[in-house]
Amino acid sequence: MFVTVERFTKLFLKLELEQKDLSGKHALVTGGNEGIGYFTALHLARMGSRVTIASRNEEKSIRAVESLKELTGNEQIDYEILDLGSIQQVKEFSKKFTEKYDSLDFCILNAGCNFMSYGTTVDGIERTIHINHLGHMQLSLLLLPIIKKAESPRIVFLSSDLHLITTLTLPDDLEPIPENFGMSQYPKSKLMNVMTVKELARKLKDTNVMVCSLHPGFVVTEIATKDIKGSWLGYVATKFMDFFQFLLARDGEQGAVTSVYVATSDKIISGEYYDSCKVSISNPQADDLELAKELWSQSLKLIEIDESEINYN
Secondary structure (H helix, E strand, O other), X not given: OOOOXXXXXXXXXXXXXXXXXXXXOEEEEEOOOOHHHHHHHHHHHHOOOEEEEEEOOHHHHHHHHHHHHHHHOOOOEEEEEOOOOOHHHHXXXXXXXXXXXXXXXXXXXXXXXXXXXXXXXXXXXXXXHHHHHHHXXXXXXXXXHHHOOOOOOEEEEEOOHHHXXXXXXXXXXXXXXXXXXXXXXXXXXXXXXXXXXXXXXXXXXXXXXXXXXXXXXXXXXXXXXXXXXXXXXXXXXXXXXHHHHHHHOEOHHHHOHHHHHHHHOOOOOOOOXXXXXXXOOOOHHHHOHHHXXXXXXXXXXXXXXXXXXXXXX
């Protein structure tokens, strides 16, 4: 069952994060200008890591960088513009980033979206799947050359326990079908994250790169209602979410703990799915090797990457 006593009690756990010296390390946090991503950047910056936040919104990113510097005293915090819903933009970002930096220790794929209405990106792909799954997969593969140059690099995909309540059907769930939108797509995109992590971990098993996915917990964010703000539905949904967040949600700093734990702990297992800093169960489909290979192959075609050009070793 999706809801168990163990999962319910985890909502009230106070997570502790071991403080480490991350001087000389470099972290990239997508969606690091707000929400869980902002607090992930905050934790890492406090430990001395250089932090680059990547987001579409420059104004929010500038404010976030200023705030992070003020709170941590760490001046090695900057931002880059990144649109995960554009194949070309991710290519350009990755080219610029790999030319600018020699290595990347922590690639934290945190950005996410949930649209209540159907829509496609500039590449004609359903936008929830493109931004949450394909954009991050493309980014991680294009940055792999500099990730592998770090001493103990991590690639971290933020998923969600909502991936437990869905079923993946290929190729339908990757196709821009108007019936595929809203809360039906979000859990599927999060299942794709978990499956991508397991497949990438298998491909990188002979390297120093560790790849994990995680559930941050029920956290106070605007992801569920941002797309419908200003409408009557948005008003009702916001009030509903405010009530449950008040009762059950973790705050931003607690919501970011598992992300930072997975990125920095020497106790993690590559390919696993984490919740509250511990290995957790994932959707049985995530262990379907044939389905994982099919998802991998079809996703590569959509993001225009030839697997023969990827060096996994």
